[in-house]
Amino acid sequence: MNFPRRFLLTLSLAVASALAAAADAPPAGLKAGVFDPPQAAAEFPDGLRASDGTALKLAHYRGKVVLLAFGFTHCPAICPSTLATLAEARKLLSEGGAAMQVIFVTVDPERDDPAHLGKYLAGFDPSFVGGTGQPRALELLRGSYGVSARKLPAADGGGDYAMSHSTSIFLIDREGRLRALMPFGHSATDFAHDVRQLMAAR
Amino acid sequence: MRTPRIVASALGVAAAAGLAWAAFVPPRVDSRDELFEIPQGTWARRMAGDKVDVLPDRIDLALGLNDHLLLRNLDDVPQQFGPVLVMPGQSFRLPFEVASTYSFDCTAHASGQMTIVVADTPATPWEVLRWRWNRMKARMHA
Numbered sequence: 001m002n003f004p005r006r007f008l009l010t011l012s013l014a015v016a017s018a019l020a021a022a023a024d025a026p027p028a029g030l031k032a033g034v035f036d037p038p039q040a041a042a043e044f045p046d047g048l049r050a051s052d053g054t055a056l057k058l059a060h061y062r063g064k065v066v067l068l069a070f071g072f073t074h075c076p077a078i079c080p081s082t083l084a085t086l087a088e089a090r091k092l093l094s095e096g097g098a099a100m101q102v103i104f105v106t107v108d109p110e111r112d113d114p115a116h117l118g119k120y121l122a123g124f125d126p127s128f129v130g131g132t133g134q135p136r137a138l139e140l141l142r143g144s145y146g147v148s149a150r151k152l153p154a155a156d157g158g159g160d161y162a163m164s165h166s167t168s169i170f171l172i173d174r175e176g177r178l179r180a181l182m183p184f185g186h187s188a189t190d191f192a193h194d195v196r197q198l199m200a201a202r
Numbered sequence: 203m204r205t206p207r208i209v210a211s212a213l214g215v216a217a218a219a220g221l222a223w224a225a226f227v228p229p230r231v232d233s234r235d236e237l238f239e240i241p242q243g244t245w246a247r248r249m250a251g252d253k254v255d256v257l258p259d260r261i262d263l264a265l266g267l268n269d270h271l272l273l274r275n276l277d278d279v280p281q282q283f284g285p286v287l288v289m290p291g292q293s294f295r296l297p298f299e300v301a302s303t304y305s306f307d308c309t310a311h312a313s314g315q316m317t318i319v320v321a322d323t324p325a326t327p328w329e330v331l332r333w334r335w336n337r338m339k340a341r342m343h344a
Binding site for chain 1: 271280282285286287288289291292293294295296297299302304306307
């Protein structure tokens with residue numbers, strides 16, 4: 001092999017290595033907390049139903065940036081605020097919003113059936129997808145994302161209980177890798193910023 | 203007995219000079235990461251009954267200096283750090299841009315809560331001194 005051919009081969013290998021490394025590198029400057037190295041996001045266990053009644057699987061949304069939230073429709077403050085923020089972020093992305101998918105999984109399957117979830121979420125954005133199912137399947141899902149949830153009895157002893165739960169949002173890239181976690185309190189601008197970064201990332 | 207007095211005076215001057223340096227020289231850091239690591243074998247130690255605390259109940263950060271919380275799991279099993287589940291060999295870096303008090307559910311703490319207090323960049327000599335003191339305390343407990 002002569003020198004120019006060897007040089008070109010070495011150069012090609014170096015470029016290929018750099019591109020491969022860039023593909024796994026965490027996106028620079030995310031507003032959210034970043035996992036390094038990113039790993040495949042846990043697939044949803046069997047038995048979860050989407051708000052349209054179909055089986056809910058994460059793989060179905062491959063190619064989109066998924067924002068995965070956990071909450072419940074009777075939540076008085078945190079969940080409505082989070083969903084309103086995510087709806088605003090989607091609007092900020094304008095045409096790019098189609099590549100962003102919000103999945104809101106309930107921590108309160110007793111009260112949140114698919115139809116109720118769908119109606120509730122449509123009030124924020126018709127593209128949002130809800131998830132519910134058997135308590136055991138939901139518990140498994142929460143465990144694989146490190147999400148906590150517990151029932152808080154009603155103060156007056158009645159049946160109108162509340163739920164305490166983790167409030168962070170998981171950001172999953174277009175290839176199904178868990179890339180980041182956004183704590184509660186960030187603005188729609190921050191979400192739009194990070195979704196853009198993840199859409200641009202390889 | 204002049205020697206002990208001279209020594210005491212010299213120590214006093216040195217302490218005052220140190221205090222003045224700590225209060226008036228702007229802090230500089232090599233990295234804005236505030237690192238917490240779960241060492242390898244932590245899970246095994248917990249299973250054996252050892253009480254292993256990795257994260258304190260309260261973490262103090264300052265914008266512009268140490269405002270990136272960096273959590274690293276060197277153990278062989280997934281570990282819950284406050285609100286986040288970190289896989290073996292993985293790290294999680296959370297930047298803060300707003301001074302505030304952040305509370306997270308954390309099953310690893312007896313209180314069930316972990317608090318992160320993010321302060322503005324220390325500007326006055328008193329704030330600089332307090333930041334250096336807190337940092338030294340954190341290093342000693344690490």
